[in-house]
Amino acid sequence: xxxxxxxxxxxxxxxxxxxxxxxxxxxxxxxxxxxxxxxxxxxxxxxxxxxxxxxxxxxxxxxxxxxxxxxxxxxxxxxxxxxxxxxxxxxxxxxxxxxxxxxxxxxxxxxxxxxxxxxxxxxxxxxxxxxxxxxxxxxxxxxxxxxxxxxxxxxxxxxxxxxxxxxxxxxxxxxxxxxxxxxxxxxxxxxxxxxxxxxxxxxxxxxxxxxxxxxxxxxxxxxxxxxxxxxxxxxxxxxxxxxxxxxxxxxxxxxxxxxxxxxxxxxxxxxxxxxxxxxxxxxxxxxxxxxxxxxxxxxx
Numbered sequence: 001x002x003x004x005x006x007x008x009x010x011x012x013x014x015x016x017x018x019x020x021x022x023x024x025x026x027x028x029x030x031x032x033x034x035x036x037x038x039x040x041x042x043x044x045x046x047x048x049x050x051x052x053x054x055x056x057x058x059x060x061x062x063x064x065x066x067x068x069x070x071x072x073x074x075x076x077x078x079x080x081x082x083x084x085x086x087x088x089x090x091x092x093x094x095x096x097x098x099x100x101x102x103x104x105x106x107x108x109x110x111x112x113x114x115x116x117x118x119x120x121x122x123x124x125x126x127x128x129x130x131x132x133x134x135x136x137x138x139x140x141x142x143x144x145x146x147x148x149x150x151x152x153x154x155x156x157x158x159x160x161x162x163x164x165x166x167x168x169x170x171x172x173x174x175x176x177x178x179x180x181x182x183x184x185x186x187x188x189x190x191x192x193x194x195x196x197x198x199x200x201x202x203x204x205x206x207x208x209x210x211x212x213x214x215x216x217x218x219x220x221x222x223x224x225x226x227x228x229x230x231x232x233x234x235x236x237x238x239x240x241x242x243x244x245x246x247x248x249x250x251x252x253x254x255x256x257x258x259x260x261x262x263x264x265x266x267x268x269x270x271x272x273x274x275x276x277x278x279x280x281x282x283x284x285x286x287x288x289x290x291x292x293x294x295x296x297x298x299x300x
Contacts, residue, residue, distance in 0.1 A: 007122020009046035028122035031232035035239030045069035049076035143167035163195035222268035240266030
């Protein structure tokens with residue numbers, strides 16, 4: 001089924017304890033769409049400047065991503081983010097953020113995108129996400145990402161969004177902040193009570209938690225010792241999850257569990273190199289093989 005992602009497209013500068021990479025491909029919509037491409041074709045809505053390397057667009061097209069919704073602002077510059085990871089590779093400091101063309105981003109979906117059935121609203125202002133949601137009235141599944149900034153400055157708009165979407169993806173600190181509760185299980189149930197049918201709480205190297213009205217479960221992270229660059233892991237997780245759901249065309253409980261497992265596996269590959277470099281060397285068979293290993297690891 002048709003899969004739509006609206007989010008950032010970026011050029012990143014990343015510093016880890018062992019290496020630094022400048023001007024690497026990044027952004028929530030990029031990581032999401034590439035991860036999803038192993039399962040389903042996706043449509044991307046984003047904005048770039050004239051400094052955007054065309055080979056990145058060509059690469060996405062080569063993966064079957066529809067880039068009709070990727071617009072270029074004449075004379076503008078692409079969104080740039082610079083960050084430095086701590087020794088533990090879980091914590092990082094944002095060194096610089098240059099919103100550039102993203103600062104005025106007002107997503108207008110191409111006419112051919114408005115029939116999208118599976119929709120992912122990448123991290124953005126809730127007011128912007130609401131405007132996108134209005135343009136896909138017949139979506140079968142709509143899922144949004146968020147962050148602490150929007151919880152702090154657009155809480156009312158975020159609460160409104162939660163009554164209109166099916167799923168929410170956020171990390172553990174964001175869940176606690178939104179629920180105003182330091183107990184993660186209670187926080188999960190409180191956020192669920194705000195409107196979405198399910199929520200996924202990301203816990204970094206500790207995996208993810210799933211909450212719905214009927215069940216909750218924990219999905220541990222795949223144990224990889226080669227953590228090179230965690231940037232985009234959460235977006236790759238979401239891309240794998242949504243891509244699998246779009247491939248299957250259903251959101252039955254069993255399918256949702258498999259989707260979270262595939263998202264976990266994709267994220268585990270993503271962290272093993274900078275940007276999309278690890279994913280670029282993968283075939284679907286590699287992902288299915290690690291999925292089988294992961295499934296066996298969870299069976300007892």
